[in-house]
Amino acid sequence: MIRKFTMTGLALVFSATSSFAATNISWWHGMAGRNGEVINEIATKFNASQTACALTPVSKGTYEEALASGIAAFRSGEQPNILQVFDAGAATIINAKGAVIPAEDLINNAGYTFDRDAFIDGVRYFYADSDGKFVGMPFNSSAPIMYINDEALKKAGVEAPKTWEEFEAAAPKLKAAGFIPLVQSQLTWQFTENFFSRNNIQFATNNNGYDSVTDTTLKVTDPNLIMMFDKLKAWADEGYFAYYGAGWNDNQKMFEENKAALWIGSSGSFGGLTKTAQMPFSATFLPYWGSIKGAGTSSFIGGAALFAMAGKPEAENKCVADFFQFLTSPEIQKFYHQATGYVAITKAAYELAKAEGYYKEKPAAEVGIQQLMLPAGEWSKGYRLGFYPQIREIMEREYGRIFAGEVSVKDAFDTIEKEGNELLARFAKTAG
Amino acid sequence: MLGLNKSASKPPEETDAKRVQFNSRLLPYLFLAPQMAIIFIFFYWPSVQAIHSSFYLEDPFGFGSTFVGLANYTDVLKSGEYLGIARFTAVFTALVTFFSLAIGLLLAVKADGVIRGNATYKTLLIWVYAIAPPVAGLMGMMMFDQHIGPLVKVAAFFGWDMKVGLNYNDTAFAMIVVSVWKQIPYNFIFFLSGLQGIPVSVREAALMDCRSGFRRFWTVILPLLAPTAFFLLIINTTYALFDTFGVIDVMVKDKAANNPITLVYKVYMDGFRGNDLGGSSAQSVILMIIVFVLTIFQFRFIERRVHYN
Numbered sequence: 001m002i003r004k005f006t007m008t009g010l011a012l013v014f015s016a017t018s019s020f021a022a023t024n025i026s027w028w029h030g031m032a033g034r035n036g037e038v039i040n041e042i043a044t045k046f047n048a049s050q051t052a053c054a055l056t057p058v059s060k061g062t063y064e065e066a067l068a069s070g071i072a073a074f075r076s077g078e079q080p081n082i083l084q085v086f087d088a089g090a091a092t093i094i095n096a097k098g099a100v101i102p103a104e105d106l107i108n109n110a111g112y113t114f115d116r117d118a119f120i121d122g123v124r125y126f127y128a129d130s131d132g133k134f135v136g137m138p139f140n141s142s143a144p145i146m147y148i149n150d151e152a153l154k155k156a157g158v159e160a161p162k163t164w165e166e167f168e169a170a171a172p173k174l175k176a177a178g179f180i181p182l183v184q185s186q187l188t189w190q191f192t193e194n195f196f197s198r199n200n201i202q203f204a205t206n207n208n209g210y211d212s213v214t215d216t217t218l219k220v221t222d223p224n225l226i227m228m229f230d231k232l233k234a235w236a237d238e239g240y241f242a243y244y245g246a247g248w249n250d251n252q253k254m255f256e257e258n259k260a261a262l263w264i265g266s267s268g269s270f271g272g273l274t275k276t277a278q279m280p281f282s283a284t285f286l287p288y289w290g291s292i293k294g295a296g297t298s299s300f301i302g303g304a305a306l307f308a309m310a311g312k313p314e315a316e317n318k319c320v321a322d323f324f325q326f327l328t329s330p331e332i333q334k335f336y337h338q339a340t341g342y343v344a345i346t347k348a349a350y351e352l353a354k355a356e357g358y359y360k361e362k363p364a365a366e367v368g369i370q371q372l373m374l375p376a377g378e379w380s381k382g383y384r385l386g387f388y389p390q391i392r393e394i395m396e397r398e399y400g401r402i403f404a405g406e407v408s409v410k411d412a413f414d415t416i417e418k419e420g421n422e423l424l425a426r427f428a429k430t431a432g
Numbered sequence: 433m434l435g436l437n438k439s440a441s442k443p444p445e446e447t448d449a450k451r452v453q454f455n456s457r458l459l460p461y462l463f464l465a466p467q468m469a470i471i472f473i474f475f476y477w478p479s480v481q482a483i484h485s486s487f488y489l490e491d492p493f494g495f496g497s498t499f500v501g502l503a504n505y506t507d508v509l510k511s512g513e514y515l516g517i518a519r520f521t522a523v524f525t526a527l528v529t530f531f532s533l534a535i536g537l538l539l540a541v542k543a544d545g546v547i548r549g550n551a552t553y554k555t556l557l558i559w560v561y562a563i564a565p566p567v568a569g570l571m572g573m574m575m576f577d578q579h580i581g582p583l584v585k586v587a588a589f590f591g592w593d594m595k596v597g598l599n600y601n602d603t604a605f606a607m608i609v610v611s612v613w614k615q616i617p618y619n620f621i622f623f624l625s626g627l628q629g630i631p632v633s634v635r636e637a638a639l640m641d642c643r644s645g646f647r648r649f650w651t652v653i654l655p656l657l658a659p660t661a662f663f664l665l666i667i668n669t670t671y672a673l674f675d676t677f678g679v680i681d682v683m684v685k686d687k688a689a690n691n692p693i694t695l696v697y698k699v700y701m702d703g704f705r706g707n708d709l710g711g712s713s714a715q716s717v718i719l720m721i722i723v724f725v726l727t728i729f730q731f732r733f734i735e736r737r738v739h740y741n
Contacts, residue, residue, distance in 0.1 A: 002439075035590060062686075063703075064705045065706065066706070068707070069703075070705045071492045071493060071707065074493050074494070075493065075494045089707075092491075092492060092707055093493075095491065096491050096493035096495055097493065097495065098495055099493040099495070139538065172658075197617070205604065240625075243598070244578060244579075244597070244598065245578070245595075245597035245598045245687075245689065246597070246687035246688075246689035247597055247685040247687060250578060250579070250597060250685075253579055254579075311452075323554055349466070387706055387707075387708060388703070389705050389706050390702065390706040390708065393687075393688060393689075393705075393706075394716075396687055396689035396690070397513075397688065397689050397690045398690070399688050399690075400687070400689040400690025400691070402598060403598070404598065404600070404690065405505075406690075419513070422507075426489065428710070429489045429498055429500070430489045430490055430491040430492075430497075430498070430708075430710075432498065
């Protein structure tokens with residue numbers, strides 16, 4: 001009995017000293033539910049893998065709330081070591097020079113060698129500066145892909161469309177078979193930002209905003225984009241496309257309930273969809289226009305990246321670098337990819353999952369990665385636009401008006417471009 | 433508010449009967465200090481900060497900040513979008529205040545007349561007040577869901593193709609219904625206690641003078657309820673302006689798109705979602721001025737017509 005107590009006491013002393021010696025680092029993120037649990041599992045794995053650092057993840061609510069808390073904390077000098085920032089907020093944190101230590105510098109300073117080529121093409125530029133240096137460490141990454149209701153297509157006797165032209169040809173048959181041919185879940189991400197990437201068209205001046213914040217303007221009155229939305233509106237009027245508002249789930253529901261034939265969702269959707277869809281489904285790439293020259297390039301990554309906040313002691317920064325190395329190791333990437341449905345961001349992790357036969361079992365899980373690995377075009381690397389969350393809100397408002405029949409497509413994009421450019425000009429002033 | 437409430441519900445001789453004397457002159461200030469500290473920390477200090485940052489454009493992390501004078505204000509006031517939201521806020525506030533007061537009063541008058549089982553009626557009417565605004569919003573969202581909402585099905589029965597979240601007016605309708613529903617019990621409680629504070633002798637005297645129930649209510653009961661009604665008018669206006677935030681946030685599902693929103697939601701969108709500190713500070717200062725003007729107006733012009741005794 002006494003021996004048992006002594007052993008427990010000794011164990012406690014040892015564990016206490018080891019945790020006392022460890023450097024504590026914090027990670028604020030905007031994930032909840034299962035995805036939040038997976039983050040805790042990763043932190044547990046990291047803490048178990050070494051003794052020098054102890055990582056504590058803290059959920060701050062949504063992406064927006066995580067960014068807002070990170071900003072407030074930074075201003076009062078209480079920032080976490082790692083902050084998760086979503087795609088649309090990237091410009092906010094990257095343009096605040098001095099708020100973050102670029103991931104690449106952090107890792108190199110810690111004595112590792114950072115290899116840009118280890119990452120799959122689609123994730124390489126989005127959170128990098130104009131020279132390609134990684135500022136944020138890509139974390140949860142996704143791509144907009146098309147989910148297919150296999151039975152609906154079979155019933156209508158059509159193949160899954162690769163281009164929008166093919167969709168146009170198949171839509172009447174799908175409708176005749178009793179299905180809504182097409183639904184989507186986020187017009188901004190899927191039909192605007194990634195319209196530019198998939199069709200290789202310039203989104204904004206100054207190299208999509210990467211080169212400078214001054215005088216960056218949107219190019220959303222591009223005739224091709226207007227054509228895309230004219231088509232969507234016409235398809236909606238014909239009954240080939242249905243829009244259920246800006247809420248993601250209101251639209252997804254029609255696909256889950258076997259009422260829609262095709263749904264544009266996220267590569268990360270398939271895990272949930274496996275549980276909710278009432279019919280067998282598969283997935284393929286987000287269509288592009290065959291008529292646009294050079295189209296068919298890779299899409300931008302969606303999701304979020306991890307940023308190492310500045311103003312922290314050297315020892316903690318070393319721990320953050322250690323964690324980033326751990327996070328990008330093939331085993332952890334594969335674990336995260338399979339546990340959440342987000343794409344693996346390194347080539348090695350993709351190969352590992354493939355060798356394991358994971359994609360034979362779940363082919364839909366591979367589509368997002370393959371789409372991100374398509375040849376990159378000049379305009380498919382990313383965009384860096386200030387106040388972008390508000391620009392998205394303007395787009396959502398105007399798109400709602402288009403489908404409510406209150407405004408023409410041309411007028412809607414004129415408004416988006418005008419108000420968006422005003423916001424970009426405001427942002428340039430804040431950075432000055 | 434408290435003093436007003438007291439004089440409304442208690443006869444005057446009782447309030448004047450007791451006057452507490454403090455031994456030390458400092459003691460009352462000491463008792464006040466915690467309250468003042470809270471008001472200072474959570475109201476005055478942030479207000480001053482908001483006014484200060486409304487004159488600047490700064491990056492959210494606080495590195496660069498440029499003095500822009502009144503530019504944040506002119507930008508906001510020139511924006512057609514902002515003026516549209518202001519218009520909706522005015523209409524929304526007026527409708528929510530009117531309907532929640534009117535229905536609350538109607539129910540209170542009816543419940544006051546019920547003799548058998550009145551506790552059950554009252555409890556049934558009051559419990560809604562215990563629901564938090566986001567929960568009310570969530571319930572409203574389900575009732576008005578485009579795919580499964582029971583109220584949408586009822587509307588469809590009458591030939592109304594209701595599309596909450598898609599159609600501006602339909603969403604506005606749903607928001608008003610939920611906000612009114614949430615506020616009725618509050619008004620009900622106050623009106624009911626106000627009605628029960630009216631002396632039986634007054635009612636009996638009125639009954640002898642006039643046979644019409646409606647006229648008795650209009651000329652005798654309602655004027656006696658005026659202090660309560662005035663208090664509720666102010667509370668309901670601020671409720672519609674600010675406290676409906678939770679309802680709106682849940683009902684637009686985090687994406688305002690082309691749905692109606694109120695001014696306070698716009699402050700949140702620009703400040704907390706968009707990280708435009710200068711712009712959203714200017715908007716909150718404007719909102720502060722609106723509330724200030726509204727309160728002065730209510731006290732100067734409406735309170736004059738209210739008789740407390």
